[in-house]
Amino acid sequence: MAPAAILAGVAIAPTLIAGFTLVQKLVPSEALTEGLNWTITALGVGAAVGAWTAGLIADNAGGKIAFLVAVAAGSTAVTMAAWGRSRLLTR
Numbered sequence: 001m002a003p004a005a006i007l008a009g010v011a012i013a014p015t016l017i018a019g020f021t022l023v024q025k026l027v028p029s030e031a032l033t034e035g036l037n038w039t040i041t042a043l044g045v046g047a048a049v050g051a052w053t054a055g056l057i058a059d060n061a062g063g064k065i066a067f068l069v070a071v072a073a074g075s076t077a078v079t080m081a082a083w084g085r086s087r088l089l090t091r
Helices: 002-026 029-061 063-089
Strands: none
Touching (some): 029 063
């Protein structure tokens, strides 16, 4: 479990930096604070929904199955990043 937690922790910082940089580049300067606040809000909501979902699954099906929440979330994130990248490249 510790190696997985370390890997997840190492992945957080670059993800946050890339996301905030993207917001900074795409949002007009007069709306930057609002754009960053929406980003922080989305992160908080996502963490809460992920924790709730994993906890619900862990309670009902066990911890091993609950790890599938992280796998599903990661797969979704990669898919969305690939889709978003192709859209950003056309700008």
